[in-house]
Amino acid sequence: MALIEFKLPKSISRALNIPVSSPKRQQLKVLIKLLRKSRFTEFGQKYLFDEILLSKHPGKAFQQIVPTYNYSKIFHEWWHRALDGKPDVCWPGIIKFFALSSGTSESSSKYIPITKELIRANTLTSIRQLISLASYNNVPKSSVGKGWLMLGGSTHLQKSATYYAGDLSGIQAKNIPFWFQSMYKPGKKIAKNTDWSKKLDEIVEKAPEWDIAFLVGVPAWVQLCMEKVIERYNLKNIHEIWPNLAFYVHGGVALEPYKRGFNKLLGRPITYIETYLASEGFLAYQNRQDAKGMKLALNNNIFFEFVPFDYKNFDSEGNMVANPEVLMIHEVEENKNYAILISTNAGTWRYLIGDTVKFVDLEKNEIVITGRTKHFLSLVGEHLSVENMNEAIKLVSEELNISIGEFTVAGVPYGNFFAHHWFISTDDNVNSENLKIMIDERLKELNDDYEVERKHALKEIIVDVLSEQTFMNFMKAKGKVGGQHKFPRVLKGKMLEDWQKFLTGEKV
Structure with a gap:
């Protein structure tokens, strides 16, 4: 039986056929593409993107000319103007979507710019991960074309004069490709609900009508959903109502503390797939069943840099110093903690995302998330x-x-x-x-x-x-x-x- 029971559009299929090259070369191609696209923005003009593109070593020139940023710095110097509707600030055009994110520590919301290019890049990375399931053993490949229950944020976005704002998961769900809509659950009507308790009740009521093969979401809330379904229909386990459930796609927090609780709710083992989807972009995903970590998405519109997470580069509160030591992908070492800087196709430049990672397999560019710079x-x-x-x-x-x-x-x-x-x-x-x-x-x-x-x-x-x-x-x-x-x-x-x-x- 075929792995995927639907046909991808030709434009997406072509985009997926990217030749494999060295990590350094892939990343330099991404950087050059980002610089060319944004060279006429205010940011690109101030930081001499044309000059960087003409330099012999654009990666090093980029690091020498463009400063590093945390959220507070880049928002107050640049993004606030994009939020006011000004075009061509850090990325060409007007930013129409902003993801609201407070991480797990901040009390006030952050406004992260989301462009159509970023949404498309996130979708392509999702498809690559989907296709990678072909290499997984002992899992029902036919399940890929069945229902995906995605417990994300509401697709009902806040509307201002120039933009819409909400959870990234809600923005992505609002812009899901047409060929995925038949598999996407809970569907647009329920997903629009901003009241989580009511949304969960509606999902529980609809559960018998769906053939769910994938669960997607933060572990605590997915576990709660399964518990409510089992309780509502007096089941022994979740497989009694969703017999084709085979995959759980998770990210954001370590799954291990939740696994014992999950196993109590299952009728048989399922495959756990880890992803690294932040508000700023889809950074990495598990592409092998027994992988040590997640493979960085090196060739899809994210340029990565790595700051050794030590007392030379960060103070006791986890704040990055003004001029940290910064490495590119070909300069990192295994089993050392690094904070990540990213530059993306949403006008995010040398941006400290706040996570710390460790390379567990340099040859395969696989990482594990080890924490947060302030956690x-x-x-x-x-x-x-x-x-x-x-x-x-x-x-x-x-x-x-x-x-x-x-x-x-x-x-x-x-x-x-x-x-x-x-x-x-x-x-x-x-x-x-x-x-x-x-x-x-x-x-x-x-x-x-x-x-x-x-x-x-x-x-x-x-x-x-x-x-x-x-x-x-x-x-x-x-x-x-x-x-x-x-x-x-x-x-x-x-x-x-x-x-x-x-x-x-x-x-x-």
């Missing part, structure tokens, strides 16, 4: 990453045979020293003191700096066990329900203050 704990030099936290939680949940979904950690004062305060969600019976000891021991095994500091200034570990619903209720109180909203793994600043108020019953 790590190093109160006294313990250098505890989200990757360490995820691995410790995975190991402990397996040892105790419990399901841990959400968790978060905060650094807090403890007498004259410091402590890590963990908040862990599980509905299983567990002793918090035992859980604390086990997490502490696993982190000592995983992180030498942590082990050293536990003997000195990091004096205590505190663990509070909460219900999964507590985490959901906090997200609801913050207006971050459903779609692509994720609970932060590290709490700092305003989010920590709001969380502490929420737990004591105060309004946030």
Whole structure:
């Protein structure tokens, strides 16, 4: 049976047949294409794109002439004019869509420019990942042409005088290709609903009418959806209503903490496929069943740069210094943490996306996400990453045979020293003191700096066990329900203050 039960348009099919070349060459082609397209914009004129294009080494010239940016800097210097409807600021034409993104730590929304070129590039990367499923073993290839339940943001976008704004998933869903519309669930009517609870209820009611093969979304919300469907129809598992369910496409947070909970809801094993789709673009995807990580999309309108994530390039709060050391794809090394800078076909230039990654296979250009530049704990030099936290939680949940979904950690004062305060969600019976000891021991095994500091200034570990619903209720109180909203793994600043108020019953 054929892998794909629909025929792709010829224009897309041609676009997918890009010859393989070295990573360096692919990336330089992307950079030159971006520079040529935007050379007559205000940004391109100020930063001498014509001169860069004529230089002998355009990659190095680009790095020497164009400064690095975080969101605050690029918005206040450039993007705010595009938001006001001014054309040709950082990308040709008027920007008609902006993705609203607050990541997992910021209290106010960011406006990320979305162009028709970026939407098309995201679609092409999605198709490439879809086609890569042909290499997967022991999965029903016929499932690819069946229903895709995508639990994303609302397609009902905020309208201003010159633009529409909303979740990227909602913008993408509003612009899905015609040939995909028959497979896309929950469909345009339900997807337009801005009330997540009502949307979920409508999905549950429609569930028996759909033949779902793919689930797509953030783990916590997908798990909640499956639980409600199983409860509504008194099922033993989700495969009783969706027998062809074979794939779960996930991204944004590590899946491991959720897997045990997922497995309880399934009638048989499914294939998990990881993606790296940020508001700024589709950066990477898993293209092999047993891949160590995700393959970077090197030849599709994103130019990548990598900043070593160390104290030379970032301060103690995770802010990048003014002139960091920046590497291109051919200069990176395996098993080192890097923060990512991207330049895209939406007028995003040398932009710090906020994630940290590690190359696990240089030959295949495969990465894993290790955390966020501001989501790590190093109160006294313990250098505890989200990757360490995820691995410790995975190991402990397996040892105790419990399901841990959400968790978060905060650094807090403890007498004259410091402590890590963990908040862990599980509905299983567990002793918090035992859980604390086990997490502490696993982190000592995983992180030498942590082990050293536990003997000195990091004096205590505190663990509070909460219900999964507590985490959901906090997200609801913050207006971050459903779609692509994720609970932060590290709490700092305003989010920590709001969380502490929420737990004591105060309004946030």
